Amino acid sequence: MNKKVIAEIFNQMADFVEKGEYSKKIRVGITTLGSEHGSSEIILGARMAQERFSDVEVVLIGDRGDSDLKCYEAKTLEECHKIMEDLLDRKELDACVTMHYNFPLGVATVGRVVTPAKGKELLIATTTGTAAFDRIEAMVRNAVYGNIVAKALGIKKPRIGILNVDGARQVERILLELRERGYDIDFATSIRQDGGLIMRGNDLLSASCDVMVTDTLTGNIIVKILSAYTTGGDYEALGYGYGPGIGENYGRLILILSRASGAPVAANAIRFAADLVKGNIFEIASKEFELVRKAGFDDVIKGLKGKEIEKKQISVKIPEKKPVTEEISGIDVLELEDMVKLLWENGIYAESGMGCTGPVILVSKEDYEKALEVLNRR
Numbered sequence: 001m002n003k004k005v006i007a008e009i010f011n012q013m014a015d016f017v018e019k020g021e022y023s024k025k026i027r028v029g030i031t032t033l034g035s036e037h038g039s040s041e042i043i044l045g046a047r048m049a050q051e052r053f054s055d056v057e058v059v060l061i062g063d064r065g066d067s068d069l070k071c072y073e074a075k076t077l078e079e080c081h082k083i084m085e086d087l088l089d090r091k092e093l094d095a096c097v098t099m100h101y102n103f104p105l106g107v108a109t110v111g112r113v114v115t116p117a118k119g120k121e122l123l124i125a126t127t128t129g130t131a132a133f134d135r136i137e138a139m140v141r142n143a144v145y146g147n148i149v150a151k152a153l154g155i156k157k158p159r160i161g162i163l164n165v166d167g168a169r170q171v172e173r174i175l176l177e178l179r180e181r182g183y184d185i186d187f188a189t190s191i192r193q194d195g196g197l198i199m200r201g202n203d204l205l206s207a208s209c210d211v212m213v214t215d216t217l218t219g220n221i222i223v224k225i226l227s228a229y230t231t232g233g234d235y236e237a238l239g240y241g242y243g244p245g246i247g248e249n250y251g252r253l254i255l256i257l258s259r260a261s262g263a264p265v266a267a268n269a270i271r272f273a274a275d276l277v278k279g280n281i282f283e284i285a286s287k288e289f290e291l292v293r294k295a296g297f298d299d300v301i302k303g304l305k306g307k308e309i310e311k312k313q314i315s316v317k318i319p320e321k322k323p324v325t326e327e328i329s330g331i332d333v334l335e336l337e338d339m340v341k342l343l344w345e346n347g348i349y350a351e352s353g354m355g356c357t358g359p360v361i362l363v364s365k366e367d368y369e370k371a372l373e374v375l376n377r378r
Contacts (some may be wrong), residue, residue: 025057026274029072029087029096030266031080032062036259037235039063045266052267056274059093088252095253095273097241097266103129107247108142108216109256110149112240112272113226120207123150123158127219127242128256137301139171139213140178145246146211147185148288152279159188161199161209165218168198169332174300183295224258227265236261241269244276248289253281316341319349324362328371331361339375346374 030046032039043065050058050069060071062080072087074080077100087093103109108129115122125146132138143160150158160175162168179185187197188209199212204222214222220242227236242256255273257266331339336352339361343350348371351362363371 026055026095026277027057027059027093028270028273028277029059029061029084029093030270031074031077031084031096031098032060032065033074033080034077034099034259035257035261037262040065041263042257042266043067043069045263046270048263048267049270053271053274055278056270058270059087061087061096061098084254085252088254094277095244095255097255097257097269097273099257099259099261101245101254101256103245103254104247104250105130106132106141107245107250108138108145109245110142110146110211110243111219111223112149112243112268113223114239115205115207115226116229117206122204122207122209123153123211123243124219124222125149125211125213126216126246127223128216129245129247130216131247135215136167136170136174139167139215140174140297140301142216142219143171143175143185143211143213144288144292146213148246148281148285149244149276150210151288152276152281152284154279155210157186158210159186160211160213161188161190161197161203163204163212163214163218164198164200165214167215167332169330170335171213172197172330177300178292178295178297181295181300183292183297224260227258228260231262234260236265239265239268240272241265243272244281246285248285251282253277316344318344319347322349322364322367324349324351324364326363326365326368328361328363328368328375331375336361339378342378343371343374346370348374 030042032042035042039062046058046060046069047067049056058069060067060069061083062074064071064073072083074083081101084096084098088096108126108131111124111127113122113124123146125142131141147158147160162171175185189195190199190203191206191208192200192202199209203209204212223242227239231237236258241261244253244255253273253276255269257269340350340352348363348367
């Protein structure tokens with residue numbers, strides 16, 4: 001038995017004598033350099049976490065300040081990241097919280113916010129990093145990543161919603177197809193009267209789903225707004241930060257803060273990290289990726305491009321104009337122009353528009369059924 005193991009046993013015995021606790025603490029590191037508010041703000045967040053969470057041992061990387069927490073000292077954020085990666089790889093840390101970190105392609109983070117309407121927590125998938133170069137594939141992956149984090153937090157049947165951004169309808173179709181093929185995924189319903197799993201701003205504010213799927217740039221903005229709307233924008237005071245980097249075969253548990261994140265968010269991010277360690281995040285991720293692969297994820301993604309309608313280089317003759325009173329929803333904004341031209345080619349007069357749930361195609365009442373038939377054959 002080496003000295004390190006003996007030291008851990010004595011620390012656990014001391015906790016039992018002092019607090020009646022006897023369990024191995026979760027070691028969470030946090031880098032203290034790079035904050036717009038100075039290292040003292042991050043150190044304050046680390047102290048807050050250490051005082052509040054008896055199951056966590058907080059370790060500083062960077063500037064020690066006047067803290068008595070264990071610290072691996074470093075002079076630059078780059079040096080902090082090298083130390084962090086080494087400690088994670090050697091299992092000296094279970095997780096680490098940092099900022100301004102570059103994940104490899106295929107890894108993106110799932111943020112955790114508290115929404116203002118009802119004070120409910122919501123996961124934003126994703127908030128930084130790049131799940132895939134292709135936007136639609138990235139958002140489909142984001143849904144899987146969000147599902148993983150939600151399950152690690154103890155949500156057995158996470159309700160997935162898709163924010164109404166470019167590509168949302170294509171993502172919806174792919175996720176529904178994956179479910180039909182056997183992937184276990186549950187969908188939320190919008191609080192708006194017309195329902196559906198495409199979420200609007202109302203759903204974002206009220207957390208009507210457990211996981212909100214969006215593109216990473218939009219997700220990043222959402223976290224910034226919901227974290228700092230009470231402070232004027234320069235200090236993120238609410239929520240848990242931008243979350244863990246998730247990716248297939250990615251084995252480091254690294255959570256992200258913004259350089260504008262304040263001490264309360266830093267403390268919550270440490271709690272978030274510990275929750276994921278307790279929830280066996282890597283075991284869940286491995287199972288989830290295996291399930292989505294078995295459901296034919298690769299085939300579905302390849303099929304996506306095969307189903308895209310080729311853009312016609314020749315002009316399309318527009319049918320005689322008619323009054324258009326019927327709406328056809330469920331069209332992705334990126335496909336809207338092509339869908340209208342497809343109807344024109346089939347002798348149906350149509351116009352594009354924007355309804356309350358997103359892009360729509362407008363046709364006459366007499367052409368409505370025929371238009372649906374044409375679009376469903378595409």
